[in-house]
Amino acid sequence: xxxxxxxxxxxxxxxxxxxxxxxxxxxxxxxxxxxxxxxxxxxxx
Amino acid sequence: xxxxxxxxxxxxxxxxxxxxxxxxxxxxxxxxxxxxxxxxxxxxxxxxxxxxxxxxxxxxxxxxxxxxxxxxxxxxxxxxxxxxxxxxxxxxxxxxxxxxxxxxxxxxxxxxxxxxxxxxxxxxxxxxxxxxxxxxxxxxxxxxxxxxxxxxxxxxxxxxxxxxxxxxxxxxxxxxxxxxxxxxxxxxxxxxxxxxxxxxxxxxxxxxxxxxxxxxxxxxxxxxxxxxxxxxxxxxxxxxxxxxxxxxxxxxxxxxxxxxxxxxxxxxxxxxxxxxxxxxxxxxxxxxxxxxxxxxxxxxxxxxxxxxxxxxxxxxxxxxxxxxxxxxxxxxxxxxxxxxxxxxxxxxxxxxxxxxxxxxxxxxxxxxxxxxxxxxxxxxxxxxxxxxxxxxxxxxxxxxxxxxxxxxxxxxxxxxxxxxxxxxxxxxxxxxxxxxxxxxxxxxxxxxxxxxxxxxxxxxxxxxxxxxxxxxxxxxxxxxxxxxxxxxxxxxxxxxxxxxxxxxxxxxxxxxxxxxxxxxxxxxxxxxxxxxxxxxxxxxxxxxxxxxxxxxxxxxxxxxxxxxxxxxxxxxxxxxxxxxxxxxxxxxxxxxxxxxxxxxxxxxxxxxxxxxxxxxxxxxxxxxxxxxxxxxxxxxxxxxxxxxxxxxxxxxxxxxxxxxxxxxxxxxxxxxxxxxxxxxxxxxxxxxxxxxxx
Ligand SMILES: Nc1nc2c(ncn2[C@@H]2O[C@H](COP(=O)(O)OP(=O)(O)O)[C@@H](O)[C@H]2O)c(=O)[nH]1
Numbered sequence: 134x135x136x137x138x139x140x141x142x143x144x145x146x147x148x149x150x151x152x153x154x155x156x157x158x159x160x161x162x163x164x165x166x167x168x169x170x171x172x173x174x175x176x177x178x
Numbered sequence: 179x180x181x182x183x184x185x186x187x188x189x190x191x192x193x194x195x196x197x198x199x200x201x202x203x204x205x206x207x208x209x210x211x212x213x214x215x216x217x218x219x220x221x222x223x224x225x226x227x228x229x230x231x232x233x234x235x236x237x238x239x240x241x242x243x244x245x246x247x248x249x250x251x252x253x254x255x256x257x258x259x260x261x262x263x264x265x266x267x268x269x270x271x272x273x274x275x276x277x278x279x280x281x282x283x284x285x286x287x288x289x290x291x292x293x294x295x296x297x298x299x300x301x302x303x304x305x306x307x308x309x310x311x312x313x314x315x316x317x318x319x320x321x322x323x324x325x326x327x328x329x330x331x332x333x334x335x336x337x338x339x340x341x342x343x344x345x346x347x348x349x350x351x352x353x354x355x356x357x358x359x360x361x362x363x364x365x366x367x368x369x370x371x372x373x374x375x376x377x378x379x380x381x382x383x384x385x386x387x388x389x390x391x392x393x394x395x396x397x398x399x400x401x402x403x404x405x406x407x408x409x410x411x412x413x414x415x416x417x418x419x420x421x422x423x424x425x426x427x428x429x430x431x432x433x434x435x436x437x438x439x440x441x442x443x444x445x446x447x448x449x450x451x452x453x454x455x456x457x458x459x460x461x462x463x464x465x466x467x468x469x470x471x472x473x474x475x476x477x478x479x480x481x482x483x484x485x486x487x488x489x490x491x492x493x494x495x496x497x498x499x500x501x502x503x504x505x506x507x508x509x510x511x512x513x514x515x516x517x518x519x520x521x522x523x524x525x526x527x528x529x530x531x532x533x534x535x536x537x538x539x540x541x542x543x544x545x546x547x548x549x550x551x552x553x554x555x556x557x558x559x560x561x562x563x564x565x566x567x568x569x570x571x572x573x574x575x576x577x578x579x580x581x582x583x584x585x586x587x588x589x590x591x592x593x594x595x596x597x598x599x600x601x602x603x604x605x606x607x608x609x610x611x612x613x614x615x616x617x618x619x620x621x622x623x624x625x626x627x628x629x630x631x632x633x634x635x636x637x638x639x640x641x642x643x644x645x646x647x648x649x650x651x652x653x654x655x656x657x658x659x660x661x662x663x664x665x666x667x668x669x670x671x672x673x674x675x676x677x678x679x680x681x682x683x684x685x686x687x688x689x690x691x692x693x694x695x696x697x698x699x700x701x702x703x704x705x706x707x708x709x710x711x712x713x714x715x716x717x718x719x720x721x722x723x724x725x726x727x728x729x730x731x732x733x734x735x736x737x738x739x740x741x742x743x744x745x746x747x748x749x750x751x752x753x754x755x756x757x758x759x760x761x762x763x764x765x766x767x768x769x770x771x772x773x774x775x776x777x778x779x780x781x782x783x784x785x786x787x788x789x790x791x792x793x794x795x796x797x798x799x800x801x802x803x804x805x806x807x808x809x810x811x812x813x814x815x816x817x818x819x820x821x822x823x824x825x826x827x828x829x830x831x832x833x834x835x836x837x838x839x840x841x842x843x844x845x846x847x848x849x850x851x852x853x854x855x856x857x858x859x860x861x862x863x864x865x866x867x868x869x870x871x872x
Contacts, residue, residue, distance in 0.1 A: 141517075141519075142514065142515075142517030142518045142519035142520060143517065143518045143519075145518070145519045146517075146518035146519045146521070146522040146718075147518070149519075149522060149711060150522075150711055150712070150714075150715040150719075153708050153711040153712060153715075154712065154715075156708065157708055157712070
């Protein structure tokens, strides 16, 4: 019983980590493409 | 298209008394480009230049000879009058007059202003030498002056270029409408003016009303030979004047009297001297709050109160957050059996996000206080006082409060930089702000400093040194960077730009506080949550073979990286344990303590922090290198200390910097730059110390 619940937790935790990593990756990639608002265009106020 | 033919361009003329700063202003507006020629037929120099409005329109700017009034005493002044009246055949009448007046002696300058207004041309008043007026204790309100005169008024200081931008902006098209006479004479006078205008019109003269007024108001213009004026006009004017005098009305005296009344009214409304009647409550408060010496005490007291509140007041709700985080952790931990998910939720997410959310009370309190200061009007005074001081290192007066709150936590400090107007100065403030020694560093110092110095006095001195070093470096680097990124020297503020004191708009302040608090929580719930999860993963995977809990960290990616970077930290005098603890604490500095505790197998004792720290210190002192020498000699400890003073080990700060600058580039550059700085400083300390035999 305990083993199953531990195993289930391992999977769940790993899934959360994986999803987080994927979100970070996607956002990092997307940001590269849409860099319309560049450096000091004054829109950072 | 005209090919540089200046006659075709709209013409703007600078008019004012000699020595009022016309030339200086001309140079500011033109960038010192000028064309010097002569007015046709006279030996009077004509200075002009072509300039562009902010919207790219071309203009001809002419610096007319200085004059005290439109009743000329010299050939120079005559040129000015004739050009303005449009009687100079070879010289087009200007389309706009910029009347430069001396703010310090309005009574002397406004008579000319009224005469210019009566010319029926658009007039713009450049209220120059405001700095001198304020130094004399004169308080001016350009808006009221503008209402009184019926023309736009721009406050400026030609010598520093202040107000020049606003002046240029006022030059945009369409030009302001023609100014209108500000006084109304007696029925007899008005009748005489109207009557003479009609006669002049019948003579075929242009601008009959303007000429009529000039003829009635100026005896010389009426009687002496005027090459640019038809004799018939003078004859008609003399008849009109004679008719007036018969009715006991001397037109020029009457006109001067009316002008003087108008000026007196305008000055009473728009200017007053400190300490005199007409002084508002605001001025009375300012006499104390901006007193050359007392003002600084006032400032220091308010800043101290803010500082004290974000340190001490915030402690209470921060304790609640801490308790809340603890309860949530226990509760969630109790719901699930031991396992990865349990560990991720409690040790990872709740602990990690909780460590950031704990700063929420400080943020709310700081923004509440800032809101109250801003709403009451004192913030502008504080900025006014600090501007000159902070300008020494290229920062703005508004950088002071963010830097001060940086002593509590860099996050609210970075968020508070929003009020800084100049983008460059704001960026600069954000970049150096994390060098202010924040409270999160204190647990680390609490471990390290007693290892170096046993005496309490020595420890206190050391703390002072740490704060001094952090702030000194922040200001020094700001100064160096400001040279590089070219933060122009901002002109000091005028007192007249200070808003009057008033009761803050509480609903606005609370909405603002709520807004900032929510923004912070959103960040904590998104980016910071993500970072926390990934950090947990780095400390958890890959897993140690079961049964070797103690070694889990060494197995993990973070532990491996720690070992991997041992050669890198070795020149700092550190071993792998310090390396990994430091690496782990890049998430948040406090992690250093728990990490060192784990690596020495010291059990954390929640109830007795002092005993816990003492245990860690004993473990560190007793620790030996393979050759039997102490693993952590004072020089090593000192090098760690220096590293913690300088490194930006706080990913939440980086996340907030990214949010505030809207730029990962700057956020990461700051992280990398400060870490490198910390590394080099620790390196120099350790290697230098070793050479010196410490
Ligand atoms: N304190 C102060 N001095 C000024 C200002 N504008 C001009 N001056 C000084 O006043 C003097 C006369 O200036 P100038 O431009 O030659 O006056 P102009 O005769 O009207 O052309 C110079 O010494 C300037 O430096 C100002 O805004 N503040």
